[in-house]
Amino acid sequence: xxxxxLLLPGLLRGLRVTLEVFVLGAMLALGLSFAVGLLxxxxxxxxxxxxxAYVEFFRGTSLxxxxxxxxxxxxxxxxxxxxxxxxxxxxxxxxxxxxSEVVRSAIRSVPKGQWExxxxxxxxxxxxxxxxxxxxxxxxxxxPFGNLLIELLKGTSLVSMITLGDMTFQAMxxxxxxxxxxxxxxxxxxxxxxxxxxxxxxxxxxxxxxxxVGRSA
Amino acid sequence: MGDEWRWxxxxxxxxxxxxxxxxxxxATVLGFVVAAAAGLAWTIARRSRSALVRGAxxxxxxxxxxxxxxxxxxxxxxxxxxxxxxxxxxxxxxxxYGAYLSEVYRAGIEAVDRGQWExxxxxxxxRQKTWTRIILxxxxxxxxxxxxxxxxxxxxxxxxxxxxxxxEMMAVAKQFGSETFRYLEAxxxxxxxxxxxxxxxxxxxxxLEARFGRAG
Numbered sequence: 354x355x356x357x358x359l360l361l362p363g364l365l366r367g368l369r370v371t372l373e374v375f376v377l378g379a380m381l382a383l384g385l386s387f388a389v390g391l392l393x394x395x396x397x398x399x400x401x402x403x404x405x406a407y408v409e410f411f412r413g414t415s416l417x418x419x420x421x422x423x424x425x426x427x428x429x430x431x432x433x434x435x436x437x438x439x440x441x442x443x444x445x446x447x448x449x450x451x452x453s454e455v456v457r458s459a460i461r462s463v464p465k466g467q468w469e470x471x472x473x474x475x476x477x478x479x480x481x482x483x484x485x486x487x488x489x490x491x492x493x494x495x496x497p498f499g500n501l502l503i504e505l506l507k508g509t510s511l512v513s514m515i516t517l518g519d520m521t522f523q524a525m526x527x528x529x530x531x532x533x534x535x536x537x538x539x540x541x542x543x544x545x546x547x548x549x550x551x552x553x554x555x556x557x558x559x560x561x562x563x564x565x566v567g568r569s570a
Numbered sequence: 571m572g573d574e575w576r577w578x579x580x581x582x583x584x585x586x587x588x589x590x591x592x593x594x595x596x597a598t599v600l601g602f603v604v605a606a607a608a609g610l611a612w613t614i615a616r617r618s619r620s621a622l623v624r625g626a627x628x629x630x631x632x633x634x635x636x637x638x639x640x641x642x643x644x645x646x647x648x649x650x651x652x653x654x655x656x657x658x659x660x661x662x663x664x665x666x667y668g669a670y671l672s673e674v675y676r677a678g679i680e681a682v683d684r685g686q687w688e689x690x691x692x693x694x695x696x697r698q699k700t701w702t703r704i705i706l707x708x709x710x711x712x713x714x715x716x717x718x719x720x721x722x723x724x725x726x727x728x729x730x731x732x733x734x735x736x737x738e739m740m741a742v743a744k745q746f747g748s749e750t751f752r753y754l755e756a757x758x759x760x761x762x763x764x765x766x767x768x769x770x771x772x773x774x775x776x777x778l779e780a781r782f783g784r785a786g
Contacts, residue, residue: 413765413772417729417740422761425753429574503636510638514733521641528648539645543637550636 356537360527364542367523371549374437374509374519378444379502385449386498390456404453411450417511419443424515440512448505455497459490492564499557503550510546520545580755583746587739587760594738597659598725604664605724606717609671613679614701616672634669640730642666647734659731667724674716678709715782718775722768729764739763 392404411419424439434442463486471481513522524542528535616627634642643662650658682705690700729740739760747756 409769410765413769414761415726415729415740415764417732418757418761418764421740421744421753422757425747426757429754507636507638507640510640511730513640521638521644524641524644535648536645539641539648542641543633543645546637546641547633554636 356531356534357541359531360534360538360541363523363527364520364538364545367518367520368545370437370512370517370522371509371519374440374444374512374517375506375549377441378448378509379505381441381445382448382452382501382505383498385445386452386456389449389453390460393453393457394460408450408453411447416443416447416508417514419447420511420515436512436515436517439515440509440517444505444508444512448501448508451501451504452498455494455501456490459493460486462493463489492561495557495561495564499554499561502553502557506550506553507546576752576755579750579752580759582750583743583752583756583759584763586746587742587756587763590737590739590742591763593656593736594725594728597656597663597728597731597736597738598721600660601663601667601724601728602721604660605667605671605720608664608668609675612668612672613675616676631669631672634666639663639666639727640733643730643734655731655734655736658734659728659736663724663727663731667720670720671717674713674720675709677716678713679705681712682708712782715775715778718771718778722771722775725771726764726768729760 389404389407392400393408395401395404420439420443423434423443424436427434427439467485467489468481471485476485509519510521513519513525516522520542524538527538531538612627612631616624616631618624618627639662642665643659646653646658646662647655653661686704686708687700690704695704728738731738732740732744735741743756743760747753750756
């Protein structure tokens with residue numbers, strides 16, 4: 354108990370950074386998921402190939418290596434990113450690659466007749482996507498997006514290794530001050546991540562229920 | 571400044587990193603063996619007849635899956651100071667991915683026809699024999715591609731072992747970078763190493779999926 358009172362304020366100092374990286378990373382990943390997922394369905398083979406290369410590249414290497422590369426290697430090309438920018442960019446690019454697969458397969462599972470009907474009704478491509486395809490693909494995307502969000506949250510702990518002061522980073526520095534409480538310290542840290550993940554998945558579940566309103570299946 | 575890419579440096583980094591490839595492979599293989607066994611244990615425990623055991627196992631699995639592997643490794647590292655860092659890495663990877671593999675096993679087990687359970691009971695097979703002779707031999711082959719996927723995911727997470735001082739590829743790259751101030755070559759080379767190993771493996775898994783179909 355005493356340990357908790359002693360350690361919690363320090364960990365909570367990192368909470369803001371963790372949430373900041375989580376939210377910004379998730380926004381970037383969501384944007385990239387749609388952009389790349391749609392590019393992979395493009396009519397032009399070269400666009401499809403480039404989009405596929407991006408996905409394979411980021412899925413084929415580790416998040417930690419990508420973060421280290423963005424933070425430590427990119428300056429050799431004259432691009433100095435702050436730790437926060439490198440962290441958000443790394444998380445966004447990595448989970449955007451996974452998310453684009455979700456978008457691609459959800460859109461492809463909308464029956465072909467829906468596309469044809471939308472074209473027959475002379476809907477513009479934008480309206481076709483926004484009013485016909487997306488409302489049917491979105492409920493399919495939500496459960497896998499929810500899983501990816503939890504993975505992204507867990508991934509934020511890696512930014513501690515590129516000097517960003519998130520919860521894990523705070524725990525590492527508290528560890529040197531309060532050496533005899535190091536076990537409860539990391540246990541507390543695990544619980545904090547669990548609570549954020551549980552809240553996140555509750556929010557996604559609500560979105561899933563809302564997306565299903567007025568729809569069968 | 572000499573900021574441009576230097577092949578001689580890249581070559582030196584590659585040689586140092588190549589020397590610890592066996593550490594990464596060993597951590598991956600052993601971690602996966604522990605994960606496969608832990609996953610099976612989780613799976614059997616969550617089918618227990620006691621609701622209390624089932625609830626506790628579900629909650630523990632959820633906790634493991636919703637918390638970062640990095641923090642789990644750090645926790646094990648401070649909680650078990652007597653174990654070697656390599657052993658902690660293997661146990662951490664194994665417990666974490668065991669929780670994921672348990673879902674895969676469950677999908678495989680639920681795909682086995684109910685009649686198989688009933689037939690085993692009718693033929694008076696013991697509970698243990700029912701599992702080892704009837705259910706698992708039918709449940710495991712269809713989930714092999716999905717397990718392959720997790721093997722690759724686990725492989726890509728091994729750089730985290732660097733955080734608990736295991737001398738694997740990432741640790742060597744970081745050390746090379748800080749000694750020579752050539753982070754560009756060090757981290758590019760380590761990335762290339764991971765890609766060269768994981769991408770062919772992922773093609774094999776895709777081939778398995780196409781060949782045997784997706785389970786679950």
